[in-house]
Amino acid sequence: MDYIHWSMQQDENNICWLLFDYKDSAMNILSSTALQELDHILDQINDSKVQAIVFKSLKSSGFIAGANIKEFVGIDYDAALELITLGHTVMNKIEAMKCNTISMIHGFSMGGGTELSLACDYIVCSDDVSTRLSLPEVKLGIHPGFGGSLRCIRRIGPLAAFDMMLTGRAISAKQARRIKLVDEVTAQRQLERAAIAFAHKKPSSRKQSIKNRLLNNALVRGFLARKISEKVARKAPKAHYPAPYKLINLWLKYYDFPKKMLEKEAISVAELVADPTAQNLVRVYFLQEQLKSLGDKKLFTPLHVHVIGGGIMGGDIAAWCAFKGFQVSVQDQDPAILAKTIQRACQLFKKKLRDERLITNTLDRLTADHKGYGIEHADIIIEAIFEDAKVKQTLYQSIEPRMKKGAILATNTSSIPLETLASCLKNPGRLVGLHFFNPVALMPLVEIIHGEQSDKKTIAKVAAFSRHIDKLPLAVKSSPGFLVNRILMPYLLEAIIMYAEGIPAEAIDKAALEFGMPMGPIELADTVGLDVCLSVANILSESSNTPVPEQLEHMVKTGHLGKKNNKGFYSYRNGKAQKDSTRSYKNMKDVQQRLILMLVNEATACLRDKIVDNEDLLDAGVIFGTGFAPFRGGPIKYIHDNGKHDLQTQMDSLKKQLGERFTQDNGWDLV
Ligand code: NAI
Secondary structure, three states: OOOOOOOEOOOOOOOEEEEEEEOEEEEOOHHHHHHHHHHHHHHOOOOOOOOEEOOOOOOOOOEEOOOOHHHHHHOHHHHHHHHHHHHHHHHHHHOOOOEEEEEEEOOEEEEEEHHHHHHHHHHEEEOOOEEEEEEEEHHHHOOOOHHHHHHHHHHHHHHHHHHHHHHHOEEEHHHHHHHHOOOEEEHHHHHHHHHHHOOOOOOOOOOOOOHHHHOOHHHHHHHHHHHHHHHHHHHHHOOOOOOOHHHHHHHHHHHHHEEEEEEHHHHHHHHHOOOHHHHHHHHHHHHHHHOOOOOOOHOOOOOOOEEOOHHHHHHHHHHHHHHHHEEEEEEEEHHHHHHHHHHHHHHHHHHHHHHHHHHHHHHOOOEEEOOOOOHHOEEEEEEEEOOOOHHHHHHHHHHHHHOOOOOEEEOOOOOOOHHHHHOOOOOOEEEEEEEOOOOOOOOOOEEEEEEEOOHHHHHHHHHHHHOOOEEEEEEEEOOOOOOHHHHHHHHHHHHHHHHOOOHHHHHHHHHHHHHOOOOOOOHHHHOOOHHHHHHHHHHHHHOOOOOOOOOHHHHHHHOOOOOHEEEOEEEEOOOOEEEOOOOOOOOHHHHHHHHHHHHHHHHHHHOOOOOOOOOOOOOOOHHHOOOOHHHHHHHHHHHHOOHHHHHHHHHHHHHHHHHHHOOOOOHHHHO
């Protein structure tokens, strides 16, 4: 058999090096062809004649990125089981080798890559910052499926293993050493030497610590499994995300019977991967990759970023850019606000970096600049001042003569048409919308708004900058509310109308959370700021006949601005909404239906208005911009999955009951 992805080299120490170099790809993936090859190779090796087998990647990008996710798309149960069984066969063969087996990791090792390592006797890895190990399957709605669930628990104990498998987060080499996932961490140049040293060690007789034996004991497992499930349920309800619960259950029921646990693991993942949740999450993964590809970092790397407005958004944008490595100055008309901006940035850096030296270095990159000296030096200026066209235009006129030639002006406006803002500029092409979402550190999307006047190269540069700061750029046409706010607003306003009808805020929020939203609409309105909501609602009501609820106007008039002044629909203490969990409502399904139909109806309207290029980008924008239940795959996917006709019938019946705002948009015809 000719191998295209793997090659084999035997050295003078009688060590067999299995070299992985996945053909025509920047990274190694354990596709079914790569697994078949490896299976064949393992059969060729006479394991009683070689000293050891070392797995090594020939890619500079990292070790192995995991299974081939493309193979999951549209897969059914039988095909999934066949694929997973192949993975099991290979990993079992590695584990059963008579000689030592060693995995040598430099760079990332994800999913199947980490599972392959777990099947080896020893794992050695480089201490490079790029070395990160993870089992992120849960993010795709599945769990480790190549024997990794059993082997991970066996190697590092249930607490550390579940922490890795249930969060999907990647850990550094140092952390991996601390939890005994890897046997040695060394400088990259010493890595081969370390692997050779393990080749000559006695076969490992890895013994579990007393603590881990106790935690894996059948009597303790029941209690611990319940506790872990309760913790998971706070973030990922069982009805929406079955994978974590199936994984916990495998351990609970079968840990004492390893062979059975492996068999059941394969069945469990085959069931999960064919399920709509995983299929939608796989789709979301590819949408994310698509958005990433829309910004080419090579096109633009600013040396200096200047942010004007140190409020909720500007302050956080400045902090985020400094965190991502840029030299940033942040300007505000009010020095007291700037002091708070720096304080907030410091909190973010502490939370993210946890290392005094790194925190100080990052803070050094962020300068409070009350007078705006940074304007002359900046390659990109991000404006995030009050949402008022006149105020913004006055600012632009004063700063344009001071800006460097070729410097970009990006506005974070939520609703003002770019053409209006650009009309006061001598060079209107330099203005692009760069619309961040709140909270900046958490929300992955930025809308790149192009007006008719925007220069195409400038748009591409802003998309490049978005990738430098690790955000997902989405090109959006300049039109009231752009994409995300436009779709979100009817949903938020419906929530406010229900609140005015007397439905408790807590119940409205709960209905949305049960649908799978990350935050309820009432709390979201408070978080965005009720003044900002009102301004967006006013602009949208002009173009779409959506009435602005009196309740919202009243709240703003009476000084209820939301979380920012601790007074909104909820009151806030230490930034936390004070909710009364006893306040309930009997008809939660109705609440949910009203909210979601308003949202999907507006989504169809955006398709009609060609706000983004296609359905996929629309779904991506709403998922990454609002956190719209990812397991549902986005609003348009929701229509496809739940039957367009049924949803239209529901719209008609709500229209009869509640009025014109439930009129179906013509955009439904395009879905
Ligand atoms: P904010 O009221 O918290 O902050 C605005 C800041 O700009 C204030 O600190 C103010 O002192 C400063 N400022 C006003 N005029 C200035 C000038 N001429 N020169 C220097 N500083 C000036 O407002 P927020 O919420 O941060 O919004 C800022 C922009 O971001 C708005 O355009 C808003 O529509 C947009 N936005 C807001 C979101 C939110 O969730 N709050 C989300 C996305 C966009």
